[in-house]
Amino acid sequence: MKAKFIQISIALIVFAITSFNANAQSDGFRDKETIDAAFMAELINLGFENGEYPDVEPGFTITENLIRTEPTSALAPDGSILQGHVPTDVTTEDVVHASALACAASINQLKMAAGGDLSNIRKIANIRYKTLTVKKYFDYIPASNSCSTMMLRVFGDTAGSHTRHAEGQATTAGNQTFQIEMLVYLK
Amino acid sequence: MMKKLFAISLLFLAACSEQTTMETVTETTIDDRLNIELERLGFKDGMPELPPVFGPYEPSVVVDKEIYITASAAYTPEGTWITGTITNDTPAEHMLYAAELTVIQALNRIRLAIGGDLNNLGGLHNVVVMTTAPDDYPHVEMVAEATSAMIIRILGPELGKHERSILRSVSLPVNMTHETEIRAYTK
Secondary structure (H helix, E strand, O other): OHHHHHHHHHHHHHHHHHHHHHHOOOOOOOOHHHHHHHHHHHHHHOOOHHHOOOOOOOOEEEEOOEEEEOOEEOEOOOOOEOEOOEOOOOOHHHHHHHHHHHHHHHHHHHHHHOOOOHHHEEEEEEEEEEEEEOOOOOOOHHHHHHHHHHHHHHHHHHHHOOEEEEEEEOOOHHHEOEEEEEEEEEO | OHHHHHHHHHHHHHHHHHHHHHHHHHHOOHHHHHHHHHHHHOOOOOOOOOOOOOOOOOOEEEEOOEEEEOOEEOEOOOOOEOEOOOOOOOOHHHHHHHHHHHHHHHHHHHHHHOOOOHHHEEEEEEEEEEEOOOOOOOOHHHHHHHHHHHHHHHHOOOOOOOEEEEEEOOOOHHHEOEEEEEEEEEO
């Protein structure tokens, strides 16, 4: 608990210092250190040890400078993935957390696509949120906002502001509750 | 039997409307044709202001010449959203009205993304018609046809031509009845 507190504190201090530097940039893009620190803070907050994302297979294609991520799952630090329909099997709060996990997983994919340097990301153009749900459920906004705010916290307004779409799915591969797809431009 | 007759009649009218559009489109401007549609749908003061979005995201994003918009729901001239899940008893004209309002909302987002003038539009890539209608709802294809026909009536057959897909969502955010997404590019 104490170690986690120290990790979060260090990440936040680094993020605060680098954010101050980022504000001084004229083109509005954040530098690598700022984005890395912000992403690390998100990962620590989600419970990933040392703020490091586990090794995963690439799940994207790149056409010229456009990255298309495949449907990206909400992989938890313990290796599990949330399953079941909302709200019958899981709660809205579970989906909000799953959205943050899937968002972090997507940023990790973008990092791989960008050669390990998230400052090579030019623009998050579009995010598609897919939720496994039942007919009467339509409370998608909290889960969508969970990732939309993370993108802004990590990339800032210039690269991180985006359009989006949310839909409810009757069935999904592996009965996964939540997945995200992104269209993202490299510099 | 009456439902089938009604559906056939609407399809016939849509076809006639498209034929008329093809003949007259070269004689009118985009703004003329847009204003005709706006007036028909009850917008007395031209294009309405965009309603606020539901979270930290943008109505549109432009990268180079590519235009992305957030999925657009049906916003009425009275300033309300058309909400509610479609059932097999929902009249076709209700869905048609909702679909046409989503086209206005989507084109409005595109217009504002490219300097407030649809004449800056270079063309459309694709249109996604998103419906909450049940699997066996008989009018989905007709609603998609009406969506495409309206886009072509406003933009003309050359500028307005597009690929199209229909996406059935279990439900949509805020219980929206219908949404349309258009991918486009500038001149």
